[in-house]
Amino acid sequence: MRKWHNYLLAGVILLNACSSSKRATNSTSTVNNGKVWASLWQQKAAEYKALCFQAYNIAKQRVDEAVKQTPTKPYAVITDIDETLLDNSPYDAQRAINNLDYTSATWKIWTAKGIADTVPGAPAFFKYAASKRVEVFYITNRDEDERAGTLKNLQLYNLPNADDAHLILRPGHNSSKESRRQDVLKTHTVILLCGDNLADFDALYDNKPTLQSRQDATNKLIQEFGTRYIVLPNASYGDWESALFNFNYKLTTAQKDSIIKAQLKLDK
Numbered sequence: 001m002r003k004w005h006n007y008l009l010a011g012v013i014l015l016n017a018c019s020s021s022k023r024a025t026n027s028t029s030t031v032n033n034g035k036v037w038a039s040l041w042q043q044k045a046a047e048y049k050a051l052c053f054q055a056y057n058i059a060k061q062r063v064d065e066a067v068k069q070t071p072t073k074p075y076a077v078i079t080d081i082d083e084t085l086l087d088n089s090p091y092d093a094q095r096a097i098n099n100l101d102y103t104s105a106t107w108k109i110w111t112a113k114g115i116a117d118t119v120p121g122a123p124a125f126f127k128y129a130a131s132k133r134v135e136v137f138y139i140t141n142r143d144e145d146e147r148a149g150t151l152k153n154l155q156l157y158n159l160p161n162a163d164d165a166h167l168i169l170r171p172g173h174n175s176s177k178e179s180r181r182q183d184v185l186k187t188h189t190v191i192l193l194c195g196d197n198l199a200d201f202d203a204l205y206d207n208k209p210t211l212q213s214r215q216d217a218t219n220k221l222i223q224e225f226g227t228r229y230i231v232l233p234n235a236s237y238g239d240w241e242s243a244l245f246n247f248n249y250k251l252t253t254a255q256k257d258s259i260i261k262a263q264l265k266l267d268k
Helices: 002-026 030-044 046-066 089-097 104-113 122-131 144-156 178-187 211-220 239-244 253-263
Strands: 075-079 135-139 189-195 229-231
Touching (some): 030 089, 135 178, 239 253
Parallel strands (some): 075 135, 075 189
């Protein structure tokens, strides 16, 4: 009897060891645990939805004000796509909950599906703008090989100007949107810009800005926010995160965790 008891005890110990090892392997890092919570907030918090409605309510007011005037060129609004118009939180959540980082390959599998939901308030606003004869230009840093999936996704919701002429993707590896914004300005009077990342609005945020220079630029542009720049909330990713890591995309998860812990302001 004691012999069988010893075998059983050894088996339980081995099982627990394997289970502990599995838990250690799958344990979520600080950075990815944060992304899980950010995705959960984006998907479930009424506050997130309220902030989006607030942003697009203000955008509607700006359109109403602008169309009272007679422009020398046709009116337009410029918008980013990801987390401004389309909600990619299912992709972010799936990666983070499995303690995996973003990769271009897995991202493009997601965008090719063309099934992302919309950000609250976004479709109604852009359709309203179109009803006022305001064209919509989609300036995104998605790559050219994502064009088909992106158009499919935009057209899924019958969004205005969802065509090749108005979908302006990233040219090569140049992530700055400034030249693309200037191209639109040559032919249109731009009422406002919508985005979740400050580089969606102004060249002051280009060229790998530091955390401090982003703060300085924001202070300089304070009058633009809510006037010409309509900012949507995104706690999952963006240049704010890249600046935190000095735009070093080769850092390991452990290295990112250390930087996050060092940057946090804690109660003493």
